[in-house]
Amino acid sequence: MTLIDDARAVRENAHAPYSNFKVGAAVQTASGAVYVGCNVENVAYPEGTCAEAGAIAAMCAAGEREIVAVAVIADSPQPVTPCGGCRQKLAEFAKGDAVVTMATTDGLTEVTSVGQLLPGQFDADYMVRT
Numbered sequence: 001m002t003l004i005d006d007a008r009a010v011r012e013n014a015h016a017p018y019s020n021f022k023v024g025a026a027v028q029t030a031s032g033a034v035y036v037g038c039n040v041e042n043v044a045y046p047e048g049t050c051a052e053a054g055a056i057a058a059m060c061a062a063g064e065r066e067i068v069a070v071a072v073i074a075d076s077p078q079p080v081t082p083c084g085g086c087r088q089k090l091a092e093f094a095k096g097d098a099v100v101t102m103a104t105t106d107g108l109t110e111v112t113s114v115g116q117l118l119p120g121q122f123d124a125d126y127m128v129r130t
């Protein structure tokens with residue numbers, strides 16, 4: 001079972017009646033554990049919550065904080081890429097070299113890293129005046 005398989009399975013549970021665009025995501029932590037999430041939309045905020053954010057929330061709820069690999073999958077013409085907000089959320093919990101695998105349900109995949117997705121990221125160092 002790959003991380004993409006986990007993301008593919010949880011995608012089935014996505015609640016996306018407004019966009020009709022189901023997304024599944026999985027994150028693996030330094031302990032080896034895997035946490036999954038799907039996008040969840042609602043009528044007041046039809047853009048909803050991204051699959052990646054759901055996986056991150058599940059990870060945090062389990063008391064974990066260190067992502068080493070990410071997978072995301074959708075029924076898209078090209079491998080789906082995390083939105084800007086999710087890139088920042090992933091960067092909060094991952095080093096730049098954490099592997100991000102992006103996939104289509106048809107089997108196309110692309111591999112990148114958290115650092116490549118968010119170059120020049122804002123981090124806590126900017127808040128320290130020396």
Ligand code: THU
Binds near residue numbers: 040051052082
């Ligand atoms: N979406 C995700 O869940 N992850 C992404 O990386 C891109 C977009 C969701 C949010 C919304 O429910 C739908 O896809 C359309 O934007």
